[in-house]
Structures are given as structure tokens and as C-alpha cells.
Amino acid sequence: MEPSISVSCVPDPGPALLDDIARAGIRHVEISLDGRKYAGFDFAAFAAHARDAGVDVRSFHLPFYTDETVDPASLDEAVRRRTAEIHAHYVRVAASMGAKIAVVHACLEPVADADRAERIARSKESMAALADVGEAEGVTVCVENLPRSCLGNTSAELADIVACDDRLRVCFDVNHLLLDTHAEFLRVNGAKIAATHVSDYDFVNERHWLPGEGRIDWAALADGLDAIGYRGTFNYEISFRGNPKTVRRARDLVPADVARNAAEIMARKPLTVIGEGGIEGLPPWP
Numbered sequence: 536m537e538p539s540i541s542v543s544c545v546p547d548p549g550p551a552l553l554d555d556i557a558r559a560g561i562r563h564v565e566i567s568l569d570g571r572k573y574a575g576f577d578f579a580a581f582a583a584h585a586r587d588a589g590v591d592v593r594s595f596h597l598p599f600y601t602d603e604t605v606d607p608a609s610l611d612e613a614v615r616r617r618t619a620e621i622h623a624h625y626v627r628v629a630a631s632m633g634a635k636i637a638v639v640h641a642c643l644e645p646v647a648d649a650d651r652a653e654r655i656a657r658s659k660e661s662m663a664a665l666a667d668v669g670e671a672e673g674v675t676v677c678v679e680n681l682p683r684s685c686l687g688n689t690s691a692e693l694a695d696i697v698a699c700d701d702r703l704r705v706c707f708d709v710n711h712l713l714l715d716t717h718a719e720f721l722r723v724n725g726a727k728i729a730a731t732h733v734s735d736y737d738f739v740n741e742r743h744w745l746p747g748e749g750r751i752d753w754a755a756l757a758d759g760l761d762a763i764g765y766r767g768t769f770n771y772e773i774s775f776r777g778n779p780k781t782v783r784r785a786r787d788l789v790p791a792d793v794a795r796n797a798a799e800i801m802a803r804k805p806l807t808v809i810g811e812g813g814i815e816g817l818p819p820w821p
Contacts, residue, residue, distance in 0.1 A: 607661030
């Protein structure tokens with residue numbers, strides 16, 4: 536498993552971030568932006584600079600919010616239709632950048648219990664249609680497990696969603712599991728995991744901390760990924776600058792911290808601790 540960095544780690548990703556990533560010896564990135572910034576982002580320029588830096592745009596996170604409502608599980612047909620157009624456009628953008636994976640959320644939250652079954656049905660329709668676009672563009676669509684009331688918040692429910700189309704795969708976000716263990720998720724979905732989002736948390740809510748700042752047993756998780764034969768990237772989706780409400784660090788993170796962290800995890804060594812999560816009185820996300 537080679538490390539990768541989601542460019543969501545900083546507010547305004549650009550050439551300087553790519554250069555820092557390359558200098559740290561990391562060869563892969565995932566495109567993931569503030570939802571309001573997709574429309575104005577120069578993806579072609581980013582891809583060109585990544586190539587010059589020797590960095591591969593491995594995956595592309597499809598927007599799950601913009602100035603428009605983006606919800607593939609909406610009970611409003613017009614919203615679903617527009618969401619399909621937005622997602623299809625960005626799958627094509629991903630393909631133009633050389634990305635082979637598109638990560639997608641199965642819904643917009645919150646999801647009411649009374650609507651859950653119908654919204655799962657609508658999400659399956661949307662995911663199958665998106666798989667058609669992905670196949671045409673040579674991009675694998677990976678549905679991400681999500682926290683709280685979202686669709687795909689348990690191992691079994693996510694497995695049910697991706698079972699709607701054999702072309703769909705799973706993005707395993709290891710800090711989104713609030714109702715299952717990592718071992719259970721790997722047991723149920725391991726055969727279909729084609730991408731990861733890596734970060735630490737407190738098992739209370741998603742936190743996107745650097746591994747070692749939270750409660751995940753990283754040696755056990757790495758062993759579990761090895762056991763299922765996972766050979767994709769170990770893609771860090773963390774906040775470099777931290778959130779003072781949820782984690783305390785003496786300094787901001789840099790790509791070299793990610794490279795060291797990944798090497799320590801892969802070697803099953805004790806992790807170098809940069810910050811401290813789990814501060815008393817944490818607010819709800821975010």
C-alpha cells in the first residue's frame with residue numbers, strides 16, 4: 536500500500552502543495568475540494584503540474600455538496616436528475632486527469648428513518664447509472680461508507696447498496712465507522728474495497744486526525760487490509776492545519792509527516808505523535 540494524500544488537507548490546494556508532496560516522496564493524490572470550489576477549479580492545470588512533479592492523480596472525490604443540492608438518494612426526481620448530471624460531468628473530469636477511481640457519497644444527510652428504505656432504493660438507481668458513466672470513461676466508481684444517519688453507515692447497508700451493480704466498488708473511510716468495527720467492515724466488504732480514506736478519530740464522530748492522534752489500532756487495521764489483499768493506495772484524508780476545537784498540535788502538519796506516518800504503520804512501528812485528539816468537551820462535527 537503506497538501512501539496518497541487527499542488535497543482536501545489544505546483550503547486552497549495548488550502547485551506548492553504538489554511540490555511538497557513530491558519532495559516527501561509521496562506519488563499519489565486524490566482530488567477533493569470544498570464543494571463550492573469545484574466549478575472554478577482549474578483541473579487541467581492541476582493535472583499538468585502533478586505530472587511535472589511526478590505525482591499521480593489516482594482518485595477523484597465527486598462533490599457531495601455545491602451551490603446546488605447534490606443528493607443521489609433524494610426523493611425529488613429533479614434533484615436526482617441534476618445530481619446525476621453533476622456526477623457524470625466530474626467522472627469525465629476525473630478521466631481527463633488520468634484518475635482511475637471516483638469516490639461518491641450515496642446520499643446527503645440527514646436521512647429520516649421513515650424515508651430510509653426508499654432513499655436506499657433511489658440511491659441504488661443513481662449508483663448503477665453512475666457505474667455506466669464510469670465504465671464508459673474507464674473509471675471505477677467507489678461508494679464510500681458514511682457516518683451518523685447517512686446511507687451506508689453500517690457494513691451490511693453499504694454492502695447492500697453496492698450489490699446493486701457488479702461494477703461498483705467500496706471506498707473504506709476508516710474514521711466513519713460509528714456502528715461497526717473495522718474488522719467487521721473488512722469481513723463484509725473486503726472483497727470490494729478499491730480505495731481508502733485514512734485518518735484517526737475518537738469513535739464518537741468523524742475527526743480526520745493524523746493516525747496516532749485518535750483511538751484506531753493501526754497495526755491491526757493494516758494487518759486486516761493485508762489479509763484481504765488490498766493493494767490500492769493508503770489515502771490520507773486529514774486536516775493539515777487541524778481544528779483547534781478537536782485536536783491540539785504544536786504545529787501544522789506537512790506532507791513529510793504523512794510519509795513518516797505511513798512508513799511507521801506499514802512497518803508496524805510505534806507512531807510518532809504530532810498532536811492530541813480527544814480534547815474534553817468536543818463539539819459535534821465539525
